[in-house]
Structures are given as structure tokens and as C-alpha cells.
Amino acid sequence: MQTEPRAAAAVHDAPPGSAARARRTVPASVLTALVLGSLVTALLSVQTYRLETEKSNSQFARRAELRIRLFEHSVRRAVEQLQNVNRLFATSRVPISEAQFHEVAGPLLVQQSFIRSFVFHRYVMPAERARFEAAMRDAHPGFTISEVRDGKLQPTSTPGPWLVVQYYEPLPGNESVLGYDAWSNPQLRQATESAIDSGQPRASAPRQSVLSSRQRGVEGKVFAVLMPLYRRGEALDTAAARRQALIGESMAGFHANTFARQVFDHAGLLNTPDTHINIYAAAAPDEAALVMRYGAAPPRAPALAGLLSPAATVSTAKTFDFAGTPWLIVVSRERHGLLADHGSALIVLGAGFALTLLSAAYLRVAAARARLIEATVKMRTAQLQLTSSELQLRNSAIEASANAIFITSAHAPAYCVEYVNPAFTRITGYAAQEIIGQPFGLLDGADVHQPGLAQLRQAMAARRQAHTTVRSYCKDGSMYWNDINVAPVRDDDGQVRHFVHVNYDVTETRRYQEQLEIRANFDPLTGLANRNLLQDRVQQAICYASRLQREVWVAFIDLDRFKFVNDSAGHRYGDALLKMVGERIDAVVRAADTVGRLGGDEFVVVLPQYEVNPMTVAVIEQVLARMAAPFQIEEKEFFVSCSIGISVFPHDGKGSETLLMHADRAMYRAKEMGGNNYQFFSAELNTRSAAQLRIEGALRHALARQELLLHYQPQVDLASGAIVGAEALLRWQHPELGMVMPGDFIGLAEQTGLIVPIGAWVLRSACRQGAAWERAGMGKLRVAVNLSSIQFSQHDIAQTVAEALAESGLDPRCLEIELTEGIVMQNVERTISTLHQLKGLGVQISLDDFGTGYSSLAYLKRFPIDVIKIDQSFVRDIANDPDDALIVISIITLAHKLRLKVIAEGVETAAQLAFLRDNDCDEIQGYYFSKPLPAPAIGAMLAQGKRL
Ligand code: C2E
Ligand code: MG
Ligand code: MG
Numbered sequence: 001m002q003t004e005p006r007a008a009a010a011v012h013d014a015p016p017g018s019a020a021r022a023r024r025t026v027p028a029s030v031l032t033a034l035v036l037g038s039l040v041t042a043l044l045s046v047q048t049y050r051l052e053t054e055k056s057n058s059q060f061a062r063r064a065e066l067r068i069r070l071f072e073h074s075v076r077r078a079v080e081q082l083q084n085v086n087r088l089f090a091t092s093r094v095p096i097s098e099a100q101f102h103e104v105a106g107p108l109l110v111q112q113s114f115i116r117s118f119v120f121h122r123y124v125m126p127a128e129r130a131r132f133e134a135a136m137r138d139a140h141p142g143f144t145i146s147e148v149r150d151g152k153l154q155p156t157s158t159p160g161p162w163l164v165v166q167y168y169e170p171l172p173g174n175e176s177v178l179g180y181d182a183w184s185n186p187q188l189r190q191a192t193e194s195a196i197d198s199g200q201p202r203a204s205a206p207r208q209s210v211l212s213s214r215q216r217g218v219e220g221k222v223f224a225v226l227m228p229l230y231r232r233g234e235a236l237d238t239a240a241a242r243r244q245a246l247i248g249e250s251m252a253g254f255h256a257n258t259f260a261r262q263v264f265d266h267a268g269l270l271n272t273p274d275t276h277i278n279i280y281a282a283a284a285p286d287e288a289a290l291v292m293r294y295g296a297a298p299p300r301a302p303a304l305a306g307l308l309s310p311a312a313t314v315s316t317a318k319t320f321d322f323a324g325t326p327w328l329i330v331v332s333r334e335r336h337g338l339l340a341d342h343g344s345a346l347i348v349l350g351a352g353f354a355l356t357l358l359s360a361a362y363l364r365v366a367a368a369r370a371r372l373i374e375a376t377v378k379m380r381t382a383q384l385q386l387t388s389s390e391l392q393l394r395n396s397a398i399e400a401s402a403n404a405i406f407i408t409s410a411h412a413p414a415y416c417v418e419y420v421n422p423a424f425t426r427i428t429g430y431a432a433q434e435i436i437g438q439p440f441g442l443l444d445g446a447d448v449h450q451p452g453l454a455q456l457r458q459a460m461a462a463r464r465q466a467h468t469t470v471r472s473y474c475k476d477g478s479m480y481w482n483d484i485n486v487a488p489v490r491d492d493d494g495q496v497r498h499f500v501h502v503n504y505d506v507t508e509t510r511r512y513q514e515q516l517e518i519r520a521n522f523d524p525l526t527g528l529a530n531r532n533l534l535q536d537r538v539q540q541a542i543c544y545a546s547r548l549q550r551e552v553w554v555a556f557i558d559l560d561r562f563k564f565v566n567d568s569a570g571h572r573y574g575d576a577l578l579k580m581v582g583e584r585i586d587a588v589v590r591a592a593d594t595v596g597r598l599g600g601d602e603f604v605v606v607l608p609q610y611e612v613n614p615m616t617v618a619v620i621e622q623v624l625a626r627m628a629a630p631f632q633i634e635e636k637e638f639f640v641s642c643s644i645g646i647s648v649f650p651h652d653g654k655g656s657e658t659l660l661m662h663a664d665r666a667m668y669r670a671k672e673m674g675g676n677n678y679q680f681f682s683a684e685l686n687t688r689s690a691a692q693l694r695i696e697g698a699l700r701h702a703l704a705r706q707e708l709l710l711h712y713q714p715q716v717d718l719a720s721g722a723i724v725g726a727e728a729l730l731r732w733q734h735p736e737l738g739m740v741m742p743g744d745f746i747g748l749a750e751q752t753g754l755i756v757p758i759g760a761w762v763l764r765s766a767c768r769q770g771a772a773w774e775r776a777g778m779g780k781l782r783v784a785v786n787l788s789s790i791q792f793s794q795h796d797i798a799q800t801v802a803e804a805l806a807e808s809g810l811d812p813r814c815l816e817i818e819l820t821e822g823i824v825m826q827n828v829e830r831t832i833s834t835l836h837q838l839k840g841l842g843v844q845i846s847l848d849d850f851g852t853g854y855s856s857l858a859y860l861k862r863f864p865i866d867v868i869k870i871d872q873s874f875v876r877d878i879a880n881d882p883d884d885a886l887i888v889i890s891i892i893t894l895a896h897k898l899r900l901k902v903i904a905e906g907v908e909t910a911a912q913l914a915f916l917r918d919n920d921c922d923e924i925q926g927y928y929f930s931k932p933l934p935a936p937a938i939g940a941m942l943a944q945g946k947r948l
Contacts, residue, residue: 030360037356044352049345057313063275064316064331067264071279071329072320074263078254079201079225079323081112086201086227086250089120096120098139098167105169114259116222117174119251120167121182121192126160133179136166140178147184156181163192163249182251188224194324195226196246197239202226203323206256206281206291221256221291223281225323256281260292270294276332283319283326291327298330404428404503406440410488410496412461414439418498427505429475440501443482445473456486463488463496469506481510525575526582529596534604537594538656541608542649550609552649555620556663557585559627560641560675562601569636576633577640584626589619604660613747616692620644620678628676641676643667652681692748698734699745699754703761707733710765711932714941715784715903715925718917721948723941725782725816727925728766729932730758750790759791760800767808767815769935774814778942784816784846789823793830798837805841812842816867819845821853824863832863839864846903851891861898868895872906875926879911889919896920913948924948 085104089096105118124132129145136143144155145164153176156162162181168174182188188204195202206223227250230236234245260279264270276295280286285298298315315332398405404424408415417435425431428443435442444453452470459466465487472482483504488496521533529537541552559581566574578601585603586595594606605623609615623644631638645667653659666681673679680686702708708730715725732740749755763785770783791797805812817838824831824847835845846867847860851874870891877884888904895902904916907926916924929948930941 029363033360033363034356037359038353041349041352041356045345045349048348049342052342052344060275060313060333061316063272063333067269067275067277067331068316068318068329070267070269071260071263072318074259075320075322075327078112078114078259081108082225082250082252083201083227085118086229089250090229090232096167101167102169102171105167109169114255114262115252116255117251117253118169119165119177119253120248121163121251122166122248123246124160124162124164129160129162132164136179140175143179145181146179147181153180156184158184166248188226188251191224191324192226192249195249196228196242198324199228199230199236199242201323203281203325205325206289218290218293219257221281223254223256223291223325225252225254226250256291261294264294274334276334278330278332280328280330281322281325283328285317285328285330296332296334298332404501404505406435406501406503407489408440408499408501410460410463410498413457414441415460415499416440417442424503427474427480427503428472434475443472444470445477445479447471447473447479452484456484460486460488460499472503480505480507482506523597523599526579526597528582528586528603529594531596531598534594534596534598534606535656535660537596537606538659541606542654542656542659545608545649551615551651552609552659553605553607553615554647554649554659554663555605555607555623555678556645556647556660556667557603557605557623557642558644558667558671559601560643560671562640565638565640569638573633573636573638577631577638580631580633581627581640581642585623588622588626593619604663613751616696616748616751617678618696618751620646624676624678643670643675644678645670645681646678646685647681648685651685695737695745696748696752699732699749699752702732702734703754703757707735708758708761709733710762710769710935712769712783712935712938713925713932714930714938715782715923716929716948717923718921718948723781723946724923725784726938727784727818727932728762728769728786730762730786746788750788753790755788755790756794759788760804762786763801763804764807767804767810770814771808771810773939773942774811776939778939780811780814781942782814782816782844783810784818786818786848787823789820789826792819792823792834793826797834798841801838801843802841805843813844816844816846818848818869820848821850824860825853828862835864849905851887865900867901867903869903869905869925870921872926875904875906875912875916876908878915879909885915888916888921892919892921 085108101120108118109115122132124145133143133145145162146153147156147158148154149157158181161183163183165177165180165182168177171178182192187207191202191204202225204224204226206221208220208222228242229247229249230242230245231247234241236242236245256279260277261270264277269275273295276298277292278285278290278294278298279292280289281291282289298317314334315330317328317330319326319328321327398421401421401423404421404427406420406424407418409418417438417440420430420432420435424435428435430442441448441453444450450470452468455468456466456470465485467483467485469481469483471479473479483506485502485504487500489498489500491497521530521536522528523530538552538554544550545552562574562577565577578597581601581603582595582597585605589595589605589607590610592610593608596604596606598604605619607615607619624642627640627642631640645663645665647653647659647662647666649659652662662681666679670677670679709732710728711731712726712728714723715727716722717724730742730746732742732745734740746755749758766783766785770781773779773781787797791800794800801815801817804810805815838845844866845864846869847865848869849871850868851871868891870888874884874888874891878888879885892902901922903923903925904912904921905925907913907916907924907928909928912926913924913928933941
């Protein structure tokens, strides 16, 4: 609002005459602008015109060159192909028969459709004529050497020699040509003689075909390529010598136009309407010699040369040799209008003039706006000042930044440090002079294999920006989490010469995150897993169990009188009690089991099945037992019990949610039953566990009640057929259940630890029995005793064995300890030392159930083993499963190589026996010879001297 009157005032304030001066100066500058503009425009247009012409010329030159080269190349190839066929005739030792000729020439005509005929001319001397004609008449009655006279084919009257058409492809319809003397044809004669004398292929001049009368003009032009054929092995260095050696010549008749068209058509060069091709069978563009025309005839006069520009090329021509004849190919293009070819030049012209006018107009306005420009200049200057102070500001910002910022070179792999800011020194402890010039990897310390570092280096090598977090190390070696941002710095020319690294020390944030994670997964009061983590663990256990077809137990534990503790003694005591409960549960379960707290007084234990042996309630009972003990907190003593609900995967659910829910429900049932007990979710499992418990209780008493006994199964030597040993196999004579087999209670005995006293009893009994047999005069029978892994891992196992031996008086060599592969492979170093202790006692060691584990015989070489027992599962099918047969054979062979004795277990049939005998097995054991029997029965067998 204010500006207008002031501007008006400015005009009025101007000294008189200044307006007139302005009017005078404006036309002068405008005029200069007009003249200069027009000049520049003209020059630019001419230059553009020139460039356009050059460009279009070179484009055309390329197109023309392509066509010319293609045609030349095709001509050469066609001639070469024909030469190859001719060579075939030349290399044949015997004269080519008519049938052979057609065999070669027929396919050639089919393949190369531009070849209209393929002919063989035989060179016949006058002396040979009669014999030649007679021979030809065999296949072609009436055959005579002929020539054209009075427009008709007639027997020749020319004295020889002749070049006679002997073979012609395609023959049908052309039979009359046979016998024709090619030399009598003036058009062929010259080319033929040149071919014979030079030894090179020669083309005849094209002519109008007489045979294809339908095709006239260019379409009907034909010509022949002739190739001489000489007798093998003759000298061919002079023309005379060549004539002397002449046998004949082959001739290919070409459709000139078809040939040329095909060449371009196959290359896809016939569909370019602005490029014309003319081919002449002559050195000059003579219409009479034209063999192919695509598009228009070539322009006659050279293109009009522009005054300002180089002439636009409109045609390119090249003469080349077609089998001795000069041919000409002319490639030309249409002349386009000025607009089409020189659009850009015209645009430049138009735009130039328009710009000139505009600038003139602008200049006029410009004078009036001088003041405005002045103001703008001032403003710009101010802005520039601002930019430079901004730069300074930026520098000091880097210096003042709390984050470590440093610059490195872009030279891989060191990327040496070039600058560091004070924060860098503060964070890392490296002073600028210590780190400048050092590789930036110095910060990684020895921790160089971090994925983040690899990522960083990759990005730097690719000149990319990167962001990652890694562990970095201060000068004093302390670690900090480093959040790194790296960006390439480009020069004006776009080259990356440096990298800027901005590092944030995020150690604190990390720590906080970890805390959060802990809080997200763990119960803060007890430090046990929370619901989150529990569900995760259940899910993991399910995955593992479903793969191995095992079980997962989820036990839901709830304290029975916790509310009372909380209410009567207060939360402090309640919390302390919960902590202790957690600790007690944790102490009972296996290390790999998960204990968690869901909140309040609810705890959960996840128990995956780790072994093949079935899970038992032993752990659950222990939890109950531990809870029953009083809790002492400060001066107070609390008595709590718990109720436990158990759900079993896959029986009671397939997902963690369901399993937890079902365990919860089972826990309520346990509460309903008065607490301090456990319940399975499914009734069936409840009974199973009850039965198991009963058996467990009974097993505890079995030893004391002398319900355990041993049966013995004879081991027979295959060579002698005699009983050489017996394996002691445990039986349990249960008062109600009857005879219980080891498979049904060994697992339980192992889980409850009862296997240790039971196993020791087995050892003692077996040794005693062995000694008794010896005393009874049955000879030195070997007694084999099975050892469980639990026994084997007892520290005093060697001592237990030694005691059994001493007590019984059995010769240690008569005791064989059977171990399974699983036991042996458990803790290799310890196994080897235990085995050596046992070997030290003088006992034998055998590897039971061999083949069911994963150990290889070669590996077992490290163990002091004497006998390998091939597992029944391989023996069962040896007679009909070739795979098992092969496995057994290789076990025997390898074992023998390692000087081990081999016993085959579970031999039930004569066929199995025969196979084992044939394959050098040492001993067998199985129902075929005898089932495991009570000791007296074996004694009787020995007394009778029973043999295989
Ligand atoms: P094992 O040591 O491989 O014993 C061979 C098992 O194969 C015995 O089963 C035996 O009765 C059976 N057997 C023998 N010949 C044949 C046959 O021709 N056909 C078939 N189908 N089976 C045959 P048993 O007595 O039921 O013993 C089973 C497993 O229990 C034993 O396998 C052994 O691993 C374990 N065991 C037995 N007694 C004891 C022991 O005192 N202590 C320990 N720790 N384990 C024992
Ligand atoms: Mg055994
Ligand atoms: Mg076995």
C-alpha cells in the first residue's frame, strides 16, 4: 500500500531529461541484442544443420555398409559351398556314379533354393566318344553328344573335345539336356575356359532364363558358377597342365534375383523401406545387367551439395568379385524434405529468433527494473554471507557435537582416519594425533567377525551410505555399543574421496533394552520365566518332541495355603516365600527344564522328554515332597503344600495355550481332591501313572523280596558247534503280574536309580553261577552280563566288578561285560579310561546291539573291545534282505580286520545260521539254538554236551 505512492514520487523526483535519455538508450541496446541474437542464431542453425547431416550420413553409411558386407559375405559363402561339393568329386578315387551325384546334388538344391540346377560336365576327347556314348546309353537310351543348331538340339558336328552334360539335377523333365556340349554354348564357353585355366570358380554373365519363361526381367535372370575338376595327383601349376589334367567341371545354375533377395531377407534387411538396394552383374549400374532391385533405382546425379553443410550422402556403391565376374551393389536412400532431416536446425532457427526478440523485449524492461536488480544483488550478497557463516557454523557444530564424528579416506581396505572431532577423543580415548592416519578398523579391536562390520565394509566398498550397530573398543580396551552412520562424500566430479562417520555410543540404550527384554521374559520377583517365555519354551519343546515323537509334560503348580501366609504375615513374607518356592522347584527339575511363574502363587514347569525311556512322575513327586518341608523365613516357619496339574503333549493338546489350559484344569482337580497331590489332565494318564507308581514301589522291594532272577541264553561257537558262553538276562517274578521282562522295568529302574543295586546283584549272581558251572566240571564257560549306562557311569563300577569276581572266585577271563553303543559314545574320554580299568581286571568287553547306534567300527578302534554283538534287527532279515546281508558281511569283515570276535544275536532260523556260517561269523545266540533258560536248564544242556 505504501510502496506505490513512493514509487510514483520517485518518478516525479527524477531530474528532467532522464526519461528521454532512458528512451534513447533502450533502442541502442535492443538493436545490439537483435543483431547479435540473429547472428548467433544463424551460426547455431548452420552448425546444427551440419551435425544433423553428418549424423544422418553416418547412420546411412552404417546401413549401407551392413548390406554391402552381408552380400559380399554371402556371395563368398555360396561359392565356397559349391567348391566344397566339387571337392567331393575331386577327392573320390573312383569316378562318381550318377546315383552318387544325385545323392549329393539333390539335397543341395533343396537347401539352397536359389540354386536352380546342378550339373556335371564330362570332358570327352574324340577318341573316347564312342565308348562314352555307349556307356551312357545303358542308363539313357539314345544318348548322344549334342549341340544347338537351328534352334534345336542335334548330334554334335563340332570336332571334340567336348564338355558334355553327364549328370543333371533335377533330372526329371530335363533329360534332353544330357549329352549337351557346354562348350558349344558361347555364353558358357568364356567362363568355362577361364575356370579351367585358372583352376578357380568362375561365374558366367547373367542372362534371361529360357526355361522359366514365366519370369521376365530381373526375376528371370540366371547365371552359372563353374568349377573345374582335375585328375587326382597331377601337377596343376600352369594353364596347359590344368587342361591336360581336366576331367570335367561342375556347374551350379543360380537364380540371381532369388539369391540376392534371400540374402537380405534372411537377415531381415528387406523391410527397411527407406533403404534401396540395386545389384548389377556388372561393374557399372547398367539396367541390362540388373539382377536385383529392392526399392527404387539409385539416384542418377550426386546429391545437391548444400552451401553451408556437407552434402547429404544418398547412395553408396561397391564393386566386388563374384567368382571372377565384377558385380556392383548400390545402396541408396530417399531424400527427405528439409523438415524431416533437419528438424533440429529449423527449431534452433525459430527458437533463436524468438529468443532474440524476447531478449530485446527483456532488455527494455530490464532498464526499468535496474533498481530492483540492485536490491536483489544486495539480498544475494547477504545470502552468500549467510552461507559462509553457515559453513562456519557447521564446522563448529561438528566440533561441538556430542557424538563422535570422524572422516576417513575412501581407500579400501584401510580407510585411514583423516579427521576426528573432540567427542571422538572423549568417547574412545584416542587423541586426534594417535588415530589420524590409522585404519578406522582400529576401533573393532580383536572383535572383527561381527556381521555389522561386514555390512559396513560392503557398503563402503560400494560407495553407499550405511547404518549399523557394532561393538567397538576404546583405547583402554573397554567395549561400547556403537551405532554407526557412514556416508560417502562426493567431490564436484562425483568421485567419492572420503567417508563421514557419525558414531553414537548407545551402550546405555542397549542396557536398557536388555533390561526391558528381561522384564518382558522374566518374572521380576523370582527371576523365573514369565508367561511370555514359558509359552515360548513350551512351543520349542513341542517342536523338538514332535520331530522325535516324544512327550512334553506341562506341570501347573499352585500353592495350597498361600493366601493364608499373605494375609496373616504380610506381603513381605509372601514374596520371600514365593522366591523360595521357585528355588525349590528349580532345584528339583533337570537343568534343561523350564520353571516359570505365571503370577500370584502359580508356577509352571515344562518337562520335555529327553530320552527314549518313558517319562515318570518321579520329578512331580519330588516337587510335592520338597514343598512339604517347612519354609523358614526369618523367625517364622511356614507350612505350605501344592497341587499340581499335568498335561501331556501330544496326548492333551498340540499347542502351548491348550497345554497350559489343560494343566490348569488338572490342577483344579488336584485341589478338589484336597490338595498336596497331582493329577493328569486325562484320566487314562492318571491310571497309567498310578500303575507306574505301583510298579516302582514294588520294584523297590523286589530285590529284598528276592523276586529277581537270572535266565541264561547259550552262546554257541560256529566252528565247533559247542556252547562257549551264556548271557545273563534279568527277570522279575512279580507276585501278581507274573514274569516281568527286562524291557518293562529296566527303564524304570534306571530312572529311579534302582538299577545300581539291581545291577550289582546281577553281576554277583552271574559270577557266582559261572564259578558254580566251572566247579561242576562244565568247563570254562564265559558269562556275559549287561551293564546299564547308569551303572557304567558310577565311579566305582570297576570296583563293583572286581568285588563280584573276588567274591565268586570266577576267572576274570570268563566274565564278559556287555555295553551298548550309546554307553560307549556318551563321554568318550571317560569311557576309554573306565574300559581300561575293566580290562585291567582281565574281563572281556563286548559291544551289544551293534549297528543300532551311530558309531563306526573304525571309530571304535579307539576302545579296548573284544567282541561285537550284531543286533537282532540285522540278523532277522539277512536271508532275504540284501541290504541287511551286506551290512552283516561288512560288519564281520571289518570286525575281523580289527581282530574282534563277532556274535550274531537273535538267530532264529537255519537259513540265518547258514548265512552267518558262510560269512565267517564266530558265534551265535538265539532261539534257534535255545531261548534264555533258568540256570539249571543250562546246566543240564552243558552236561548233555548239546551242540549246534
Ligand atoms: P540284549 O542284551 O540284546 O539281550 C538279548 C535279548 O534278545 C534278550 O531279551 C533275549 O531274550 C532276546 N533274544 C535272544 N535270542 C532271541 C531270538 O532268537 N529272537 C528274539 N526275538 N529275541 C531273542 P530280554 O531278555 O527281554 O532282554 C532285553 C534287554 O534287556 C537286553 O537286550 C538287555 O539290553 C536288557 N537286559 C537284560 N538283562 C539285563 C541286566 O541284567 N541288566 C541290564 N542293564 N540290562 C539287561
Ligand atoms: Mg545283551
Ligand atoms: Mg543285544
